Amino acid sequence: MKNLSIVLAVLVLGISLQTNAQKVFATKTGQLFFNATGSIVKIVAVNNQVDSKFVDATGQIIFGVLIKGFKFENQLMEDHFNENYMESTQFPKADFKGFIKNIKEINFAKDGKYPIAIEGNLTIHGVTQKVGTAGTLEIAQGKPSIIGEFSVKIKDYGIKGLYIGDKIANEAKINVNCKYQN
Amino acid sequence: MQIKQIGIFIVIFLASAQLKAQTVDLFAEESNKKVKDIVTSTFKSTRIVNGQSIENVGAGVLDFRISHRFGAISQGGYNLFGLDQATMRIGLDYGVIPRLTVGIGRSTYEKQYDAFLKFKILQQQTGEKNIPVGISYVGSTILKTIKDASTTYTPYTTDRLSFAHQILIASKINDYLSIQLSPTVVHYNLVDSTNIPNDFKSLGISSRLRVSKRVNITSEYYIRFDKLAGYYNPLSIGVDIETGGHVFQLHVSNSKGMTERTFINETTGSWMDxxxxxxxxxxxxxxxxxxxxxxxxxx
Incomplete structure (x- = not known):
């Protein structure tokens, strides 16, 4: 009887722990590539300080970047990006808050590549839009990483400028590459 | 005995239930962490008009700079309002690291060579620390190679050298207005007579006013505390126009020279005239x- 109740207790504890084992995966050094090359000049930048977290149980995921953290090859281009287009003094950050919709299909214990669908709210330049995209979540030695690509219609976010649609593409391609720690 | 066991069981169950209640909500996590934000684009270019601004050339970037100064507009139509006479300076500025810019140049005015270095000592920033001003040092050496009319004394090459030291204190007050103070000392290795000092102190006052996203109005004035006779305080007013890959600076000024020695201490024109x-x-x-x-x- 005594043994049985101990077994039962352990079992209950085990089950409850399992259902509650919400793990938060996080990184502060994710990468984000930006490409808005239009007709002539190459307009590319990288941000190596992407702040991202996600929860394995709920699929909740967030990304945050500082606009001034984007590095361009050309200093003048970087200045224009901050001052004339993104107005980064007024809107220093861009972020995404959403969910990995098919998080239940991912087996975090098994290495491999899993296709994921992400949906949520993207805020750039103080304007929030609903977005959705597909990506890949890879588990390697128990550590997840997320690779994704999506495009952003620049004018949807209230960003104005003479060159958008000409030297600057209408849609900027964004590539995300985040390796998480647990 | 049994009651005790049931007791333990309940405690564990409750504990685990409590665990269950602690769901993580990432959206609710608001980061109030203050991030270091370095102020950029205090001025649109590394020069305000003639004088240095607090801006450096980006690391790894080489600026090829061509500056033209025409003759006095007051000369009238015969010289096409000064456009017939031009002096120019061509220069190369390179950003070694973000804080350090070095440059060389050649002016047709008095056939001068110049070299300078500009180092950012303090960056204007907000966030972890609030620093309302940026401070840079500029040191430049100017070599005048035009042949002197004087025959009584043959100068050594070192006699033709002069040096300028400037501390630039700049503040971008908001997106529309920046102000810079530039205390300056210019040292001449050789002056015309013994009663003229070798060091000349002055204070530069400059500003940038944003009119639109791509157009800025600049001004630059130097008050001379030690004066060479016959010269005037330089005052320049300009417009900075940005295009995609360039900054054009157009201006009117009473000085023709483009090195610190010539435009601060040896400005020949007068706004009044x-x-x-x-x-x-x-x-x-x-x-x-x-x-x-x-x-x-x-x-």
Missing amino acids: GDLCFGFNIVRAFSIRKPKELRSIKW
């Missing part, structure tokens, strides 16, 4: 070295 000259600077930037973040990436 209408000795104004039209001039412009054009800069073309070349990326020589990619920023380290971009080096390993193939697009």
Whole structure:
């Protein structure tokens, strides 16, 4: 009887722990590539300080970047990006808050590549839009990483400028590459 | 005995239930962490008109700068309002690291060579620390190679040298207004007579006013505390126009020279007499070295 109740207790504890084992995966050094090359000049930048977290149980995921953290090859281009287009003094950050919709299909214990669908709210330049995209979540030695690509219609976010649609593409391609720690 | 066991059981169950209640909500996590934000674009170019601004050339970037100063507009139509007479300076400025810019130049005015270095000592920033001003040091050496009319004394090459030291204190007050103070000392290795000092102190007052996203109005004035007779305080007013890859600076000024020695201490024109000259600077930037973040990436 005594043994049985101990077994039962352990079992209950085990089950409850399992259902509650919400793990938060996080990184502060994710990468984000930006490409808005239009007709002539190459307009590319990288941000190596992407702040991202996600929860394995709920699929909740967030990304945050500082606009001034984007590095361009050309200093003048970087200045224009901050001052004339993104107005980064007024809107220093861009972020995404959403969910990995098919998080239940991912087996975090098994290495491999899993296709994921992400949906949520993207805020750039103080304007929030609903977005959705597909990506890949890879588990390697128990550590997840997320690779994704999506495009952003620049004018949807209230960003104005003479060159958008000409030297600057209408849609900027964004590539995300985040390796998480647990 | 049994009651005790049931007791333990309940405690464990409750504990686990409590665990269950602690669901993580990432959206609710608001980061109030203050992030270091370095102020950029205090001025649109590394020069305000003639004088240095607090801006440096980006690391790994080479600026090719061509500056033209025409003759006095007051000369009238015969010289096409000064456009017939031009002096120019061509220069190369390179950003060694973000804080350090070095440059060389050659002016047709008095056949001068010049070299300078500009180092950012303090960056204007908000966030972890609030620093309302940026401070830079500029040191430049100017070599005048025009042949002197004087025959009584043959100068050594070192006699033709002069040096300028400037501390630039700048503040970007908001997106529309920036102000800079530039205490300056210019040292002449050789002056005309013994009763003229070798060191000349002055204070530069400059500003940038944003009119639109791509157009800025600049002004630059130097008060001279030690004066060479027959010269005037320089005052320049300009317009900075940005296009995609260039900054054009157009201005009117009473000085023709473009090195610290000539435009601060030896400005020949007077605003009161209408000795104004039209001039412009054009800069073309070349990326020589990619920023380290971009080096390993193939697009």
